[in-house]
Amino acid sequence: MSVEPVPASITLDPQFRVGTVDRRLFGSFVEHLGRCVHTGVFEPGHPAADARGFRTDVLELVRRLGTTVVRYPGGNFVSGYRWEDGVGPREQRPTRLDLAWHSTETNAFGTDEFLAWCRAAQVEPMLAVNLGTRGVQEAVDLLEYCNHPGGTRLSDLRRAHGASAPYDVRLWCLGNEMDGPWQIGHRPAADYGRLAAATGRAMRLVDPGIELVACGSSSPSMPTFATWEAAVLEECFDVVDHVSLHSYHDPSGRTPSAYLAGAHALDLAIGSVTATADHVAARLRSRKRLGVAVDEWNVWYMSRWTDPDPDAWPEAPPLLEDTYDDVDATMVASLLVTLLRHADRVAIGCLAQLVNVIAPIRTDPGGRAWTQPTFAPFARIAAAARGGVLRVEPRVATYEAESGDVPLLDAAATYDDATGRLSLVLVNRSEDAPVRTTVDARGFPGLVPEGRLELEVAPLSWSVVELAPDR
Numbered sequence: 001m002s003v004e005p006v007p008a009s010i011t012l013d014p015q016f017r018v019g020t021v022d023r024r025l026f027g028s029f030v031e032h033l034g035r036c037v038h039t040g041v042f043e044p045g046h047p048a049a050d051a052r053g054f055r056t057d058v059l060e061l062v063r064r065l066g067t068t069v070v071r072y073p074g075g076n077f078v079s080g081y082r083w084e085d086g087v088g089p090r091e092q093r094p095t096r097l098d099l100a101w102h103s104t105e106t107n108a109f110g111t112d113e114f115l116a117w118c119r120a121a122q123v124e125p126m127l128a129v130n131l132g133t134r135g136v137q138e139a140v141d142l143l144e145y146c147n148h149p150g151g152t153r154l155s156d157l158r159r160a161h162g163a164s165a166p167y168d169v170r171l172w173c174l175g176n177e178m179d180g181p182w183q184i185g186h187r188p189a190a191d192y193g194r195l196a197a198a199t200g201r202a203m204r205l206v207d208p209g210i211e212l213v214a215c216g217s218s219s220p221s222m223p224t225f226a227t228w229e230a231a232v233l234e235e236c237f238d239v240v241d242h243v244s245l246h247s248y249h250d251p252s253g254r255t256p257s258a259y260l261a262g263a264h265a266l267d268l269a270i271g272s273v274t275a276t277a278d279h280v281a282a283r284l285r286s287r288k289r290l291g292v293a294v295d296e297w298n299v300w301y302m303s304r305w306t307d308p309d310p311d312a313w314p315e316a317p318p319l320l321e322d323t324y325d326d327v328d329a330t331m332v333a334s335l336l337v338t339l340l341r342h343a344d345r346v347a348i349g350c351l352a353q354l355v356n357v358i359a360p361i362r363t364d365p366g367g368r369a370w371t372q373p374t375f376a377p378f379a380r381i382a383a384a385a386r387g388g389v390l391r392v393e394p395r396v397a398t399y400e401a402e403s404g405d406v407p408l409l410d411a412a413a414t415y416d417d418a419t420g421r422l423s424l425v426l427v428n429r430s431e432d433a434p435v436r437t438t439v440d441a442r443g444f445p446g447l448v449p450e451g452r453l454e455l456e457v458a459p460l461s462w463s464v465v466e467l468a469p470d471r
Contacts, residue, residue, distance in 0.1 A: 013443040018388075040356045066383055067354070125169050214242070410429065437454070
């Protein structure tokens with residue numbers, strides 16, 4: 001027995017725009033966690049490895065994914081990381097205990113390898129500094145190593161390690177999830193804000209052109225959500241360019257529709273963070289508007305996590321290697337729609353993570369690399385979303401979820417003035433009925449001669465539609 005489609009309608013007009021698609025929205029994340037680095041992006045001796053140990057089969061998939069920026073080296077890992085351990089001759093690098101993930105880290109892959117890998121992958125690096133166990137001096141030293149041309153001990157050390165030109169890293173995270181009690185070096189918001197401000201000011205003395213991201217909340221469910229951002233930004237507002245927000249979604253124990261409502265919850269969280277940042281701006285009499293860096297987001301079956309053996313410290317153990325399905329892919333599409341909808345304030349997005357760890361790309365040690373269902377929506381939307389983001393307000397039935405009344409249809413649209421291409425992303429959250437959408441596109445007579453489109457999306461699925469002018 002067929003189910004009647006749910007009617008929906010949207011109106012598109014090229015004059016009503018939210019903002020411009022920032023290509024940094026389509027970023028990802030590489031952390032020293034599980035097999036993301038070792039036997040993920042890096043596996044010397046693998047049949048597909050190049051002379052540097054980079055898996056070229058993974059590099060090809062990263063390019064196909066459309067990734068634009070990659071955050072490194074953490075994540076929780078960074079809060080106990082000594083960056084000096086990961087540069088110079090590999091045979092001289094120390095092996096350390098990684099307290100964040102209860103593993104042993106060989107440091108065979110570090111800053112130099114990551115930045116060389118970024119060039120091979122054709123992505124922009126986003127480096128995080130350790131503000132857990134370290135502070136101002138170590139962050140300044142890493143920046144000098146990466147960005148100063150030469151003539152100092154650290155910049156000449158980089159040159160001696162084979163990188164004669166500066167790496168010119170523009171994006172820097174001032175720590176990671178410092179609101180979380182699990183974080184090494186966790187501290188109160190005001191204390192972290194003062195440390196972030198001092199670190200950022202010192203870093204700008206080395207390179208005034210860098211962009212800085214302050215740690216916002218590790219989750220909207222944290223009891224300190226929004227109050228953390230307010231206290232932190234009171235201390236470092238004038239120093240930073242962005243504030244971070246992390247958002248993970250666990251399908252376990254939820255109906256598909258309740259699970260897919262998580263993108264609506266992210267929508268509300270972004271609004272709360274921007275409102276908080278703007279409140280601080282008003283208190284400081286500032287016209288500055290901070291960007292939001294959603295630099296960790298994904299589907300994560302957190303309920304499957306088991307605590308590690310306290311007596312074992314394995315090297316690159318298989319951790320968080322979730323297997324995804326088509327509903328998870330629909331969730332990824334909906335989360336990307338949410339980031340696009342906030343293109344006026346969301347400047348950076350990082351799918352966490354890139355390989356093996358809750359990732360769209362998986363590998364076998366010594367064997368093949370392949371993609372998960374979540375790969376397709378990311379790659380498709382990253383390729384299609386160009387130019388300006390149009391205002392889209394679907395008229396459709398809603399259902400009740402934890403975050404409130406959630407529309408059955410989630411949608412975003414972009415229009416590229418340079419190519420004349422119109423792209424629509426549609427997500428159906430209904431578990432049993434297709435959504436039939438009438439699109440009023442009279443503002444695009446060259447693309448839609450009759451000014452109207454009829455599009456249907458199957459239950460719990462996503463679709464991308466692109467319209468291009470005849471050339």
